[in-house]
Amino acid sequence: MEKLSNEIKQHRKSDYDISPLILNRWSPRAMTGAEIDERELMAIFEAARWAPSSYNNQPWRFIYAKRNTEHWDRLFNLMVEFNQSWTKNAAVLVVIISKKTFDHNGQPSITHSFDAGAAWENMALEAARRGYVIHGMQGFDYEKAKKALGIPEVYNVEAMAAIGKRGKKSDLPQELQEREIPSQRKPLKEIIMEGKFRA
Numbered sequence: 001m002e003k004l005s006n007e008i009k010q011h012r013k014s015d016y017d018i019s020p021l022i023l024n025r026w027s028p029r030a031m032t033g034a035e036i037d038e039r040e041l042m043a044i045f046e047a048a049r050w051a052p053s054s055y056n057n058q059p060w061r062f063i064y065a066k067r068n069t070e071h072w073d074r075l076f077n078l079m080v081e082f083n084q085s086w087t088k089n090a091a092v093l094v095v096i097i098s099k100k101t102f103d104h105n106g107q108p109s110i111t112h113s114f115d116a117g118a119a120w121e122n123m124a125l126e127a128a129r130r131g132y133v134i135h136g137m138q139g140f141d142y143e144k145a146k147k148a149l150g151i152p153e154v155y156n157v158e159a160m161a162a163i164g165k166r167g168k169k170s171d172l173p174q175e176l177q178e179r180e181i182p183s184q185r186k187p188l189k190e191i192i193m194e195g196k197f198r199a
């Protein structure tokens with residue numbers, strides 16, 4: 001069993017005993033600009049592969065671009081300037097999409113996004129466990145992504161993610177350095193409701 005990292009110990013405390021894997025994952029922005037080993041990257045996608053999904057339809061798909069390849073700019077140019085300011089040091093950019101219909105009968109799936117979210121979290125946990133930064137993003141042009149990446153209508157664009165080797169906080173612009181801290185969460189009582197909805 002893994003241990004809580006010293007960094008996380010200083011910032012996060014769960015009310016109940018949960019796997020350190022979950023608390024250790026967070027979303028730093030400082031990355032070194034180093035490339036990622038192919039096997040490490042495939043292991044991160046492998047984790048996504050084993051997520052649960054409705055009818056085991058596995059609607060998630062991942063379009064990725066490694067730095068120093070012809071594909072990098074195509075994904076990099078989708079992002080808003082703010083995200084570009086720190087993902088320029090990422091090793092890989094990923095666009096996460098999900099298929100809106102079931103393979104077995106072509107009918108609409110209600111849970112395709114939910115399923116893709118589960119795959120994303122699997123991937124994030126595995127990347128964090130391996131010591132990589134993995135950071136989800138909604139700050140990009142969803143329409144442009146569909147066109148630039150040739151994504152068919154039956155797929156929904158969900159989110160992007162940046163993966164890379166952890167860098168030093170001091171490599172980030174000042175305002176981002178201040179935000180480079182593991183975040184907190186709403187209290188449990190605010191997110192669970194026994195029996196019926198309660199505001």
Ligand SMILES: Cc1cc2nc3c(=O)[nH]c(=O)nc-3n(C[C@H](O)[C@H](O)[C@H](O)COP(=O)(O)O)c2cc1C
Pocket residue numbers: 025026027028083135136137138139140159182183
């Ligand atoms: C789907 C998704 C979209 C996000 N979009 C952005 C983004 O565009 N830019 C950014 O800097 N962070 C983005 N984040 C990071 C969140 O702000 C971060 O996950 C959240 O504050 C919780 O912090 P933690 O991941 O460190 O636990 C996104 C995260 C997710 C899961």
